[in-house]
Amino acid sequence: MAVAAKDLHGTLDALILKTLSWGPRHGYAIARWLEDTSADELVIEEGSLYPALYRMERRGWIEAEWGESELGRKAKLYRLTTVGRRQLRAETEEWARFAGAVSRILLPA
């Protein structure tokens, strides 16, 4: 029973971009994948997810297209753009630097 992170504080975009780097996915599947992959340590609230997807689409990081889910249901499939791929690289580096700095201070050497 993982307690799960309460707040994604700014990492959601990067996590979504990373998920999409494995191939197109629809919103619901993105959330599922992230939760599964993190062993439920990360919880993606839908009220955070969908606004994030719009935001990122508006910024040109991802593109949407209506299609079908694996189960044959109507689903909006998101795909990484070139700009999004670049953004992913930038955010990943930024995370590595930030998390490294915080960890060096907080965590026992």
Add this chain to the structure above:
Amino acid sequence: MAVAAKDLHGTLDALILKTLSWGPRHGYAIARWLEDTSADELVIEEGSLYPALYRMERRGWIEAEWGESELGRKAKLYRLTTVGRRQLRAETEEWARFAGAVSRILLPA
């Protein structure tokens, strides 16, 4: 010239608590110490710092007392309380779990 983290997204409290775990310090010194220790990768804005200190004092994590800085100037010295020490432990664990989960997803194995 490190580009520095733009946004502390929720880690400021833990960072302050950790700083104070080495002994009492005043606000300005907390910011200095964090920036120095992180080699300027973390930047503590004063508009974030002071509200955070009030917040934490209100919650009983720290206690303030007027005194003098190392340079003999008037300064408000903050000290960790027992509750604050417990809070630091909790936030540290939370950070380790969260940062671990995000890193496992974002960063190359």
Add this chain to the structure above:
DNA sequence: GTCGAATGCCTTGACTGTCTAGGTACCACG
């Protein structure tokens, strides 16, 4: 002597991102 930079504290206002808590619709299963 005065001027700038550093020390030290503080406030206001806006913004961004997340969360809570709802809602819709469809489908499968018991």
Add this chain to the structure above:
DNA sequence: CGTGGTACCTAGACAGTCAAGGCATTCGAC
């Protein structure tokens, strides 16, 4: 027929951070 899973969406509140100011003191350089 009701429940639970899939899939999308929205409104409203809230918290934390930031930018950009302000004030007072001290100290060294010019």
